[in-house]
Amino acid sequence: MTTQELAKKIRIHAVNMTHLGKSSHVGSVLSIADILAVLYSDILRVDPKNPKMENRDRFILSKGHAGAGVYATLAEMGFFSTDLLKTHYQNGSLLSGHVSHKGIPGVELSTGSLGHGLSVGTGLALGAKMDKKEYRTFVLLSDGECDEGSTWEAVLFAAHHKLDNLVAVVDYNKIQSLAPVNDTIKLEPFADKWKSFGWAVTTVDGHDHEDLKKVFASLPLEKSKPGCIIANTVKGKGVSFMENKVLWHYRTPQSEEYENAIKELNS
Amino acid sequence: MRNSFFQALEEHTQPNTIFITGDLGFGVINNFIKKFPNHFLNAGVAEQNMIGISAGLALTGKKVFAYSIGNFNTLRPLEQIRNDVAYHDLNVCVVSVGGGLAYGSLGISHHATEDLAILRAIPNMTVFAPGDTVEAYEITKKIILEDLGPVYLRLGRAGEATIHTKESIKKFQVGKGLPIVESDKKYLAILSTGGMLEIAKSVSDKLKNQNIESSVYSFHTIKPFDIELTRQIFKEYKYVAALEEHSCIGGFTSAILESLIGVPEINLGGFMSFALPSEFTSKVGDQNYLRDFYGISEEKIFSTIYEKVK
Numbered sequence: 401m402t403t404q405e406l407a408k409k410i411r412i413h414a415v416n417m418t419h420l421g422k423s424s425h426v427g428s429v430l431s432i433a434d435i436l437a438v439l440y441s442d443i444l445r446v447d448p449k450n451p452k453m454e455n456r457d458r459f460i461l462s463k464g465h466a467g468a469g470v471y472a473t474l475a476e477m478g479f480f481s482t483d484l485l486k487t488h489y490q491n492g493s494l495l496s497g498h499v500s501h502k503g504i505p506g507v508e509l510s511t512g513s514l515g516h517g518l519s520v521g522t523g524l525a526l527g528a529k530m531d532k533k534e535y536r537t538f539v540l541l542s543d544g545e546c547d548e549g550s551t552w553e554a555v556l557f558a559a560h561h562k563l564d565n566l567v568a569v570v571d572y573n574k575i576q577s578l579a580p581v582n583d584t585i586k587l588e589p590f591a592d593k594w595k596s597f598g599w600a601v602t603t604v605d606g607h608d609h610e611d612l613k614k615v616f617a618s619l620p621l622e623k624s625k626p627g628c629i630i631a632n633t634v635k636g637k638g639v640s641f642m643e644n645k646v647l648w649h650y651r652t653p654q655s656e657e658y659e660n661a662i663k664e665l666n667s
Numbered sequence: 668m669r670n671s672f673f674q675a676l677e678e679h680t681q682p683n684t685i686f687i688t689g690d691l692g693f694g695v696i697n698n699f700i701k702k703f704p705n706h707f708l709n710a711g712v713a714e715q716n717m718i719g720i721s722a723g724l725a726l727t728g729k730k731v732f733a734y735s736i737g738n739f740n741t742l743r744p745l746e747q748i749r750n751d752v753a754y755h756d757l758n759v760c761v762v763s764v765g766g767g768l769a770y771g772s773l774g775i776s777h778h779a780t781e782d783l784a785i786l787r788a789i790p791n792m793t794v795f796a797p798g799d800t801v802e803a804y805e806i807t808k809k810i811i812l813e814d815l816g817p818v819y820l821r822l823g824r825a826g827e828a829t830i831h832t833k834e835s836i837k838k839f840q841v842g843k844g845l846p847i848v849e850s851d852k853k854y855l856a857i858l859s860t861g862g863m864l865e866i867a868k869s870v871s872d873k874l875k876n877q878n879i880e881s882s883v884y885s886f887h888t889i890k891p892f893d894i895e896l897t898r899q900i901f902k903e904y905k906y907v908a909a910l911e912e913h914s915c916i917g918g919f920t921s922a923i924l925e926s927l928i929g930v931p932e933i934n935l936g937g938f939m940s941f942a943l944p945s946e947f948t949s950k951v952g953d954q955n956y957l958r959d960f961y962g963i964s965e966e967k968i969f970s971t972i973y974e975k976v977k
Contacts, residue, residue, distance in 0.1 A: 510755065516750060519716045519747070519751075530727075533727075550747075553715060557716055
């Protein structure tokens with residue numbers, strides 16, 4: 401399966417899961433589908449048959465509301481059956497709306513409240529350094545959660561400890577829960593902020609697989625510095641009527657909207 | 668207690684032990700840093716990140732002590748404790764010095780008087796409030812050497828008394844109250860948690876001078892709570908007093924009352940609770956001053972109990 405094919409499957413699962421479970425955040429999943437596909441397919445050293453492999457790379461979805469995307473990716477990668485995805489967000493299911501590790505192989509950390517993932521990822525990266533282990537830690541953050549003070553606490557700490565085995569990927573789709581980032585809490589000059597905190601920073605097109613592969617293959621971005629990859633993305637990417645719409649942070653695809661979304665993704 | 672904690676840490680640190688502080692511990696952590704420089708981290712003044720990092724380190728197999736004073740490493744990063752540490756059932760001990768009113772004169776920011784209620788409400792947490800230096804040492808050692816999962820350890824400051832003997836601490840078990848004084852008369856039992864143990868013991872001694880015999884128990888573990896012992900005491904004794912340097916809401920008294928639900932033969936008429944009212948103090952004062960102001964000093968507790976049971 402190519403990364404493009406995987407990304408397409410993640411998107412279709414996301415629309416199906418949010419449709420079946422009547423849940424939110426489809427736009428947030430579509431935004432990161434390409435990043436997840438490239439990471440899991442080509443970059444992360446993980447083994448679906450041995451999800452607790454000692455030296456595996458660690459991936460944390462800090463924007464836990466896009467958990468459907470991680471579940472879909474893990475299922476497509478063979479960590480568990482894709483049949484399980486149909487239960488997402490439903491009574492009695494293991495798959496909660498925000499990503500949970502409980503009973504789900506391959507999920508490293510449960511998240512849901514924003515601003516937690518980078519700190520835990522920093523601890524994982526520090527632990528690897530202490531134990532002289534080779535694995536890397538990837539944390540995927542939303543732009544909105546860069547409002548959280550705790551995110552910046554971790555940014556400070558990781559730079560101080562020169563954690564070049566830590567990678568923060570920011571899904572910079574520029575739309576938050578209620579409004580665009582620029583109308584909520586401005587982040588720009590965003591890359592400069594990370595740089596001034598001591599991180600090596602690069603910007604990519606978060607939907608361009610070749611661009612993503614090239615950047616991920618070049619890690620660490622700089623020796624002795626944690627790396628930040630600001631991925632310019634489009635919220636709702638892949639379904640034209642969802643793209644760049646605040647509405648699709650919460651709206652559930654139903655009836656015609658659902659059918660049109662699936663049709664477009666399959667075309 | 669603080670010194671006993673560090674003594675246990677220095678004597679029992681294992682290859683996977685990590686001590687991380689939120690930039691506090693001036694003067695008390697130097698020996699540990701000298702002895703174990705690679706086991707020490709300073710998170711800076713950033714407690715949310717400190718707990719998140721602790722969770723991350725614990726995911727790599729470390730046992731982490733996340734240290735600060737008062738409410739800084741409990742209430743401030745409460746969600747990190749709940750979601751990152753407790754939900755993932757990780758070996759992280761949040762250790763806080765200055766439990767209760769130990770930092771009295773510093774003001775309400777430093778009064779850790781709701782911590783037991785809040786931390787024990789979180790699933791998977793074990794909550795300790797050692798009563799003296801010996802219990803503090805024993806508990807710290809256990810956390811280092813065993814897999815207790817998420818722990819909250821509430822310590823006093825320095826200079827607390829040593830109540831236990833080498834013999835009495837031998838019966839120590841997580842989740843089990845420990846007898847300090849045992850009276851066959853089963854007339855009055857004084858139950859204590861945390862640093863109130865010294866007062867419990869002296870009140871018992873003073874009552875004895877008035878020919879009133881009492882038993883004293885130390886409840887060093889607030890969660891899991893020793894329900895069995897509590898029920899037995901309430902069945903056997905005419906009077907029971909509970910001592911805690913904590914809000915009257917949700918702490919030791921609440922844990923006692925919860926454990927009595929559904930037990931038919933229990934009469935609460937002889938129950939006396941010594942706890943703090945649920946209020947921010949309007950008075951500035953040191954620990955002894957504030958204890959007395961709120962009726963939980965040795966003198967106030969003695970006279971209240973004496974009037975009731977004489």
